[in-house]
Amino acid sequence: MPISSLAKHEDRLKRQQQAKCKSTLTSVAKSRPNVTQKAFPVAASPSTSARTPAPAVRFSNDTERLQHINSIRKAPAGAQNKRVGDLLLEVTIEFLITVVLIPF
Structure with missing residues (x-):
């Protein structure tokens, strides 16, 4: 094809696509x-005094x-893929141990 x-x-295929x-x-x-409105209502934010403080994380x-x-x-x-695997x-092993070895 010339x-x-x-x-x-190609142009015809692009137009079709x-x-x-x-x-x-x-x-x-x-x-x-x-x-026109949001499907989910926005929850009212609790006051700052009602919140429990987050546990302190040690810097180290x-x-x-x-x-x-x-x-x-x-x-x-x-190496990243090996770590994920x-x-x-x-x-998986932990799951199978809990399902197979621990009866209901």
């Missing part, structure tokens, strides 16, 4: 009811946690 016909074919997206968006918009513990997070974040992608395996 380049001009490829460009025409845009028309399909537009029709999909239109049908989604028509299926949803028109809502928080620093250790942040350093651990940063070391994971800066690790290569393969290890965590999933650990959680």
Whole structure:
């Protein structure tokens, strides 16, 4: 195919795709009811005196946690994936132990 016909074919495909997206968006918009107000009411914020103070975090513990997070974040992608896999395996094993070994 010559380049001009490829460009025409590409333009036609783009127009078809845009028309399909537009029709999909239109049908989604028509299926949803028109809502002028928020669907969920905003909860009144409790007064500051009614709130319980958050537990104090020791700076040294928080620093250790942040350093651990940063070391994971800066690790290569393969190491991050391995960590995720290890965590999933650990959680799965713990779940199976609780389900299989602890009767109801």
